Amino acid sequence: MSLTVHIAHRVGAFSLDVAFEAPQGVTALFGRSGSGKTSVVNAVAGLLKPDTGHIRLGETILFDAERRVSVPVHRRRLGYVFQEGRLFPHLSVRQNLVYGSWFGPREPGADFDQIVAMLGIDGLLERRPGGLSGGEKQRVAIGRALLANPRLLLMDEPLAALDEERKAEILPYLERLCEETAIPVLYVSHSMAEVARLATTLVLMENGRVVRAGPASEVLSDPESVPALGVRSAGASLHATVVAQEDDGLTRLEASAGSLFLPRVEARIGARLHIRILAQDVMLSRTRPEGLSALNVLPATVTAVRLGDGPGAIIQLKAGEDLLLARITRRSALALELTPGAQCYAIVKTVAVAQSDVGGAG
Amino acid sequence: MADWLTPDQWSAVGLSLKVSFWATVFSLPFGVAVAYVLARYDFWGKQVLNGLVHLPLILPPVVTGYLLLLTFGRRGAIGGFLDEYFGLVFAFRWTGAALAAAVMAFPLMVRAIRLAIEAVDPKLEQAAATLGASRAWVFATVTLPLILPGVIAGAILAFAKAMGEFGATITFVSNIPGQTQTLPSAIYSFLQVPGGDGQAAQLVLIAVAIALLALFLSEWVGRAVARRISGS
Numbered sequence: 001m002s003l004t005v006h007i008a009h010r011v012g013a014f015s016l017d018v019a020f021e022a023p024q025g026v027t028a029l030f031g032r033s034g035s036g037k038t039s040v041v042n043a044v045a046g047l048l049k050p051d052t053g054h055i056r057l058g059e060t061i062l063f064d065a066e067r068r069v070s071v072p073v074h075r076r077r078l079g080y081v082f083q084e085g086r087l088f089p090h091l092s093v094r095q096n097l098v099y100g101s102w103f104g105p106r107e108p109g110a111d112f113d114q115i116v117a118m119l120g121i122d123g124l125l126e127r128r129p130g131g132l133s134g135g136e137k138q139r140v141a142i143g144r145a146l147l148a149n150p151r152l153l154l155m156d157e158p159l160a161a162l163d164e165e166r167k168a169e170i171l172p173y174l175e176r177l178c179e180e181t182a183i184p185v186l187y188v189s190h191s192m193a194e195v196a197r198l199a200t201t202l203v204l205m206e207n208g209r210v211v212r213a214g215p216a217s218e219v220l221s222d223p224e225s226v227p228a229l230g231v232r233s234a235g236a237s238l239h240a241t242v243v244a245q246e247d248d249g250l251t252r253l254e255a256s257a258g259s260l261f262l263p264r265v266e267a268r269i270g271a272r273l274h275i276r277i278l279a280q281d282v283m284l285s286r287t288r289p290e291g292l293s294a295l296n297v298l299p300a301t302v303t304a305v306r307l308g309d310g311p312g313a314i315i316q317l318k319a320g321e322d323l324l325l326a327r328i329t330r331r332s333a334l335a336l337e338l339t340p341g342a343q344c345y346a347i348v349k350t351v352a353v354a355q356s357d358v359g360g361a362g
Numbered sequence: 363m364a365d366w367l368t369p370d371q372w373s374a375v376g377l378s379l380k381v382s383f384w385a386t387v388f389s390l391p392f393g394v395a396v397a398y399v400l401a402r403y404d405f406w407g408k409q410v411l412n413g414l415v416h417l418p419l420i421l422p423p424v425v426t427g428y429l430l431l432l433t434f435g436r437r438g439a440i441g442g443f444l445d446e447y448f449g450l451v452f453a454f455r456w457t458g459a460a461l462a463a464a465v466m467a468f469p470l471m472v473r474a475i476r477l478a479i480e481a482v483d484p485k486l487e488q489a490a491a492t493l494g495a496s497r498a499w500v501f502a503t504v505t506l507p508l509i510l511p512g513v514i515a516g517a518i519l520a521f522a523k524a525m526g527e528f529g530a531t532i533t534f535v536s537n538i539p540g541q542t543q544t545l546p547s548a549i550y551s552f553l554q555v556p557g558g559d560g561q562a563a564q565l566v567l568i569a570v571a572i573a574l575l576a577l578f579l580s581e582w583v584g585r586a587v588a589r590r591i592s593g594s
Contacts, residue, residue: 047488047491073488073491073492074491074494074497074500076492077494079493080492084485086486086488088486088490089486089591089592090508090590090592099495102499103495145492148492
């Protein structure tokens with residue numbers, strides 16, 4: 001089942017005009033604050049009625065301006081996880097969780113015990129939301145949305161209100177959720193790290209318009225999407241398998257292009273991970289570098305070059321099976337004659353890879 | 363045991379409690395509805411409705427009583443209709459006293475409830491809607507429990523106001539002992555006859571006691587409900 005969104009809407013001076021398709025899996029809406037991401041999600045949920053266009057979920061029409069169809073919010077059967085949780089303060093955690101099932105169809109679907117266990121909230125059931133931490137509240141909010149037995153899950157910056165520690169606490173649950181659930185997920189975020197870990201499809205938004213859309217790995221490794229992502233958060237993902245946990249606090253992984261060393265990754269030997277490597281953390285060399293402190297040197301072929309308006313350039317590389325991005329100066333790109341087809345070595349500082357950039361499975 | 367008050371005094375106290383009770387009970391659903399509409403919707407004529415609700419607060423009570431007599435009297439537009447089709451008579455009956463008390467207390471009740479509704483985050487109601495609750499269910503399961511302290515405060519405030527209502531009541535239903543003579547009307551009557559001050563003073567003490575009781579009750583219930591709602 002896939003979600004089709006094709007809408008236009010005006011509020012004051014802001015105009016929203018988007019069209020995209022969200023297939024099975026996690027579709028991330030990525031863009032700066034004010035780019036219209038939340039408006040899109042609210043339109044899908046029915047909290048905002050667009051001026052024109054249509055929204056379809058599989059065969060079901062949720063909204064169609066021409067046919068004057070607009071299914072009311074409470075009949076759309078979507079799970080919506082809000083940025084601020086929005087738990088009902090007068091109900092216990094358990095009552096919050098089952099709230100949706102008071103109204104939902106009496107069909108077997110979401111299993112209470114399984115979801116509660118997956119989110120690790122079994123110990124909180126009899127408490128009131130007032131006494132929960134931010135991370136706990138958000139996990140309950142996710143559980144509440146799932147237990148309403150939705151056909152589509154909407155998440156509007158579910159982690160934005162949390163500090164780094166709480167984010168790190170919830171991300172694994174989200175990852176597990178996105179893998180295990182069969183329903184499409186529409187995920188709004190302005191954090192590239194989250195998007196790179198969770199998204200299978202990526203929709204980049206700017207000023208109420210879609211600037212790029214497609215499979216996440218493609219969009220992320222495309223030099224042309226760098227301006228929309230921001231040069232500082234651009235970067236592609238590498239797939240690698242954990243081979244060994246070394247004594248000196250490093251983890252050795254094997255990628256298709258060669259060995260990688262990362263600061264300790266808590267994963268079992270044999271686990272398949274995807275590691276996001278920021279374009280600005282990659283250095284290039286035409287010859288195999290000697291006497292270098294960086295441990296990760298991967299042979300690669302230049303596949304695309306994008307010279308920026310400023311002094312920078314983005315180079316797309318194929319390292320084994322994976323695509324990488326490197327951000328270097330134009331001057332170096334010209335001096336090293338880095339043109340498509342050129343052989344080179346990509347150098348990644350081990351410590352440049354943050355824990356939040358390492359995700360399970362993929 | 364009851365001989366420290368005369369039968370007339372007893373009937374005035376009893377009647378006032380009855381009138382105030384029914385005035386509160388009957389106006390409460392309307393109060394919640396009007397408060398909800400005023401707090402949550404923008405519509406043409408909203409200021410007119412708001413003004414109408416508040417009118418009894420600013421008009422001289424005698425004027426409100428006279429207007430009630432004009433509309434709900436036996437020959438009034440609404441009063442005549444109710445009499446003919448439902449056999450419901452307001453003029454010079456205790457029911458009329460209840461109506462007058464309800465109208466006079468209505469602005470206070472609506473104000474208290476409206477404040478409570480405005481304090482409820484509409485985002486919680488949206489969240490309930492996304493979970494499948496229709497508007498009525500959202501109100502019953504989210505809004506109402508959250509505004510309960512305000513509703514209770516509004517009801518008790520209205521009850522206290524109804525206990526003290528005098529001007530509109532005496533204009534609309536007169537001051538007939540045993541039928542429409544409420545506590546304030548009785549105090550007024552006793553003060554009109556020589557040597558009645560003693561009996562009036564007794565009733566004044568009772569009025570003060572009831573008012574204080576209502577106040578404490580509202581504080582206590584309100585706090586208990588608020589604790590249950592926000593409970594952590």
